[in-house]
Amino acid sequence: MHQIVASPVTGLIQAEDITDLVAVTEGEVLLPGEHGYAAECAAFNFNNPLEPALVVAAASAADVQNAVRFARRRSLPVAIKATAHQVAVPAHGAVLITTSGMTGVTVDPRRRTARVEAGARWQQVLDAAAEHGLAPLAGSAPGVGVVGYTLGGGLSPVIGRTRGYAADHVRLIEVVTADGAHRTVTAETERDLFWALRGGKGNFGVVTALEFDLFPVTRFYGGGLYYAGEDLAAVLHAWRQWVPLLPEEATTSVMVQRLPPVPELPDVLRGAFVVHLRFAHLGSPADAERLLAPLRDVAPVLLDLVEDKPFSAIGEIHLDPADPLPYYDRTTSLREVTAETIDTLVELTGPDSDCPLLGVELRALGGALDREPAAPNAVPVRGVPFLLFALGVGGPERAGQLRVALDNVVGALEPWSAERQSPNFLSVDEGSSAAAVRAIYGPERYDRLAAVKHVYDPGNLFRVNHNIRPAA
Structure with missing residues (x-):
């Protein structure tokens, strides 16, 4: 039984407007101000709140269908949230469909x-x-949520360079499109939609389930090496020369970090300025250590977290924050990383820079990430060898300072940058215009996406995102 309590601020929707929706919805239907609304709207980044006119906390694909039909009848946009690690716009006036209650996972080992x-x-x-x-x-x-990550490509720090993007290995997608239909989409049933969903994020409907491949991998040898920030130049220059020598079984990234003085960190990292080298290898520990040896010798290692690990410990490589926090971020792709690129990064983020950012990261791509999968998809960054991601932690009171620093980093690297970007790394400040989204995908890929959008969402119901607009 749903109890609807009228809220003084309900935007376009009043309690009496949703009686029929409540009657057919298994999950909760919530207006602003009601108990549970704030929890359903909560985003991983405190600086990017979601403030929709209505929330439908879906418990099933049928709930998603009911919510989409409700929005379409009222010409309201639809926003989609699972874990809200990537929020593009605040969803004002939208119907927000949350799927965090739909958590089923089934493995078929055969x-x-x-x-x-x-x-x-x-x-x-x-x-x-x-x-x-x-x-x-x-x-x-x-x-991070499986579906959003996969629809944006999905970059693995262990097996991506041997297997490609997560989107490359999706077999089947269950999705509710703008007409309210619940479709089962494969390369054989609806080829164009299957292509567009894998890389086009949430522009084409609300995905309710995925089926994808698993691989016979149980362990890897990897983790992180931490160096003092004063050794940044030596580490980055060595890393740049080392990356082209790595086999596809090895994956690496490196991040300049100014860590907070929090008790959760080891003493040597607490409040420290460090360089975090990440590494993973699918071969034997002996082979991995031979590969890693040149980087171990480039500077004194403050903390060594590299060891043989079960694959389920993949999160120990990057040690990304697990809890929500306020931050601002930017990303760019790089066509190459030269000695001059590294010198520029050191100048911007090194010991003499007064850089206010928590981290600036370079990820090396390549290998299978450059190869087209058996069933092609819309992932736009094949052939891009490096990705740069930067973030600064702080609330609105630090927005000006952090955004200037982020702009300085991205702007200074423009001589080496590529227009095509990874959809999963786009921030609120990126891809906010039609021209920007077109550049992110490239004109040919964008035009095909827009054509698919015209077929499945001609009214642009799904526009609370880095939006692909339907072709005219």
Whole structure:
């Protein structure tokens, strides 16, 4: 039984407007001010709040269908949230469909596949797959939602360079489109929509479940090495020369970090300015150590967290924050990283820079990430060798300072940057215009996405995102 309590601030929707929706919805239907509304709207980034006119906390695909039909009848936009690690706009006036209550994960060890509902997080899949000696193409943060990550491409810090993007290995997608239909989409049934969903994020409907491949991987050798920030130049220059020598079985990234003085960190990292080298290798520990040796010798290591690990411990490589926090971020792709690129980064983030950012990261891509999958998709960054991501932690009172610093980093690297970007790394400040989104995907890919959008969402119901507009 749902109890609707009228709120003094309900935007376009009043309590009496949703009586029919409440009657057919298993999950909660919430207006602003009601108990549970704030929790359903909560985002991972405190600086990017969601403030929709209505929330439908879906418990099933049928709930999603009811919510989409309700929004369409009233010409209201639809926003989608699972774990809210990526919020593009605040969803004012929208119907927000949350899927965090849909958490089913089923592993088929014979077929080496997983079926995952829309609210599941990667740690659930990692643990379920590990019971059968299998591994998914999970990312660096196991707390991230599976569906959003996969629809944006999905970059694994362990098996991405040998297997490609997570989107490359999706077999089946269950999705509610703008007409309220619940479709089962594969490369054989609806080829264009299947292509667009994998890379186009939430522009084409509300995905309620995915089926994707798992791989016979149980362990890796990896983790992180920490160096003093004063050794930044030596480490980054050595890393740049080392990356082209790595086999596809090895993956690496490096991050300049100014860490907070929090008790959760080891003493040597608490409040420290450090360089965090990340590394993962799928071969033997002896082979991995031979590969890593040149970087171990480049500067004194403050903390060594590299060891043989179960695949389910993938989160120990990057050690991304697990709890929500306020931050601002930017990203860019790089066509190359030269000695001059490194010198520029050192100048911007090194010991003499007074850089206020928590971290500036370089990820090396390549390998299978450059190869087209058997069923092509819309992931736009194949052939891009490096990705740069930067973030600064702070609330609105620090917005000006942090955004200037982020702009300085991205702007200074423009001579080496590529227009095509990873959809999963776009921030609120990126991709806010049609021209920017077109550049992110490239004109040919964007035009195809817009054509698919015209077929499945001609009214642009799903526009609370980095929006792909339907072709005219």
